[in-house]
Amino acid sequence: xxxxxxxxxxxxxxxxxxxxxxxxxxxxxxxxxxxxxxxxxxxxxxxxxxxxxxxxxxxxxxxxxxxxxxxxxxxxxxxxxxxxxxxxxxxxxxxxxxxxxxxxxxxxxxxxxxxxxxxxxxxxxxxx
Amino acid sequence: xxxxxxxxxxxxxxxxxxxxxxxxxxxxxxxxxxxxxxxxxxxxxxxxxxxxxxxxxxxxxxxxxxxxxxxxxxxxxxxxxxxxxxxxxxxxxxxxxxxxxxxxxxxxxxxxxxxxxxxxxxxxxxxxxxxxxxxxxxxxxxxxxxxxxxxxxxxxxxxxxxxxxxxxxxxxxxxxxxxxxxxxxxxxxxxxxxxxxxxxxxxxxxxxxxxxxxxxxxxxxxxxxxxxxxxxxxxxxxxxxxxxxxxxxxxxxxxxxxxxxxx
Numbered sequence: 001x002x003x004x005x006x007x008x009x010x011x012x013x014x015x016x017x018x019x020x021x022x023x024x025x026x027x028x029x030x031x032x033x034x035x036x037x038x039x040x041x042x043x044x045x046x047x048x049x050x051x052x053x054x055x056x057x058x059x060x061x062x063x064x065x066x067x068x069x070x071x072x073x074x075x076x077x078x079x080x081x082x083x084x085x086x087x088x089x090x091x092x093x094x095x096x097x098x099x100x101x102x103x104x105x106x107x108x109x110x111x112x113x114x115x116x117x118x119x120x121x122x123x124x125x126x127x128x
Numbered sequence: 129x130x131x132x133x134x135x136x137x138x139x140x141x142x143x144x145x146x147x148x149x150x151x152x153x154x155x156x157x158x159x160x161x162x163x164x165x166x167x168x169x170x171x172x173x174x175x176x177x178x179x180x181x182x183x184x185x186x187x188x189x190x191x192x193x194x195x196x197x198x199x200x201x202x203x204x205x206x207x208x209x210x211x212x213x214x215x216x217x218x219x220x221x222x223x224x225x226x227x228x229x230x231x232x233x234x235x236x237x238x239x240x241x242x243x244x245x246x247x248x249x250x251x252x253x254x255x256x257x258x259x260x261x262x263x264x265x266x267x268x269x270x271x272x273x274x275x276x277x278x279x280x281x282x283x284x285x286x287x288x289x290x291x292x293x294x295x296x297x298x299x300x301x302x303x304x305x306x307x308x309x310x311x312x313x314x315x316x317x318x319x320x321x322x323x324x325x326x327x328x329x330x331x332x333x334x335x336x337x338x339x340x341x342x343x344x345x346x347x348x349x350x351x352x353x354x355x356x357x358x359x360x361x362x363x364x365x366x367x368x369x370x371x372x373x374x375x376x377x378x379x380x381x382x383x384x385x386x387x388x389x390x391x
Contacts, residue, residue: 013177032320036332063328066336067173068280068320073294083176090177101327109327113365115357117138117207121172122327124183 003051006091010048014087018049020077027071027081037061041071041081048084053091062089063100063126093128101126129255131246132194132201133161136208137169143205143357149376150204150248152385157256157264161202164193172207173324174214181228187215188229192239200244202251204376206356209247210281210289216241217288247282249299249355249375250291258306266384268308275312275349276300277340277372279359280320294318300353303375307382314347316340321362334366341368353378 001009011018027041034040039047039061047056056062065085072080093100101122133154139147154161168186175183190212194201203209219226220241230238246254252261278297286294297318301311319340322333341363344352352372354360360372380386 013179015178032322032336033325033332035335036329064325064332066280066320066323066325068323069284070280070320073284073286080176086176090175090180111365113142113361115138115142115361116169117136117143117172117205117356117358118324118327118361120137120169121207121324121358124171124173124175125324126328 003053006053007048007051009091010053010084010087013090014080014083016045016048016080016083016087018045018079018084021045021049021079022077024076026074026076027079030070030074032068032070033064033066036064041085044084044088045079045081048088053088056088057092061085062092065089067125089125090128093126099127129158130160130162130199131251132190132197132199133163134167134170134190134201134203134208134212135163136203136205138207138357139205143360143374146204146355146357146374146376149374149380149385153376153379153383154248156383156385157252157261159251159255162197162199164190164197167193170208170211172211174211178222178225181225181232184215184218184229185233187212188219188233188239191216191219191241191243191245192235194243195239200246202246202248204248204355206247206279206281206354207358209245209355213245213290214285214288216243216245247291247355249282249303252303252306252379253299258302261303262306262308265307265382267382269304269378269382270308272309273312273348273350274304274309274378275314275344275347275352275370276304276317277344277352277354277359277363278318279354279356280318280323282355283318300375303379304353307378309378312344312347312349314344314349316343321359323358323362326362326365333362337362337366337368341366341370345370
């Protein structure tokens with residue numbers, strides 16, 4: 001896909017209007033995964049706007065987002081960066097063979113208290 | 129009052145306390161929780177992707193079951209609550225999405241977001257009333273310094289969840305006061321513990337959980353209350369110096385129901 005096609009696909013999945021962003025950086029300042037991200041929430045907004053999707057698809061940043069919606073809640077322009085991260089992550093894991101987490105990974109992450117909620121949530125986020 | 133009650137998957141195994149104390153307390157407060165005969169896991173997380181239908185169907189079926197029973201729907205787990213409310217909001221406000229879902233389900237009557245969804249905390253506030261709850265307290269939590277830990281899913285996105293001020297909430301603090309406890313306010317009470325990322329990056333979950341626990345401890349909290357099994361797990365696994373309990377356990381304790389709750 002061309003950069004423009006990738007951009008349109010992300011906008012279609014997320015229904016986000018990236019042009020509303022005024023680059024205040026509040027999303028990134030609010031992000032509890034900031035230190036672990038190569039690209040930060042405000043960069044997702046500007047990079048999607050520029051059609052610069054491939055670096056996002058290839059970055060572990062999409063697996064660090066916690067879906068905590070802090071960036072959405074605190075954006076003064078209602079841009080909703082978390083929806084962009086979700087769309088890019090889905091575009092990555094929906095490819096055949098691109099599951100980030102596999103069933104055989106599970107036994108070694110279990111302890112006696114691991115809640116089912118953790119496993120179902122992680123599978124929804126990291127696999128298709 | 130009879131309501132449809134959705135416990136969700138984790139309350140059937142690792143978070144049994146959250147479920148048991150919710151049932152005991154509701155009974156004592158005159159609310160009948162009716163669990164649907166069949167239900168499926170909500171999926172734990174709501175995807176904001178417009179083009180996903182299948183992952184939201186279990187919530188739609190649940191919402192529809194409550195509508196058919198003519199009842200409100202009550203959830204306890206923060207994650208179930210988030211998924212069910214976000215799904216209901218999409219069904220009510222996104223007609224193209226609702227249309228796709230209804231065609232997919234191919235049932236006689238379409239569903240378009242009619243069911244009223246309460247988190248158990250909202251039920252206590254809006255149906256029982258915290259003032260009435262305070263009158264029902266038999267063993268007040270006098271002298272206990274308790275911090276509310278909201279985390280992320282209970283409150284956000286604020287406009288969808290419609291539960292409380294997402295940035296300055298008070299519903300759990302009001303519950304603690306109603307139960308006779310002393311409220312401890314701390315800055316990180318509505319920040320994320322790391323959630324499901326503990327499967328992918330345990331270090332990130334540990335860092336977030338520690339920041340929250342240390343912040344609560346330094347503010348003087350001797351106990352944290354949560355509605356979320358994953359918050360409790362992440363905080364405890366990463367060595368919170370402050371014990372973490374479910375809000376329903378605290379409720380049952382104050383109502384004098386705790387001793388016999390697991391009989």
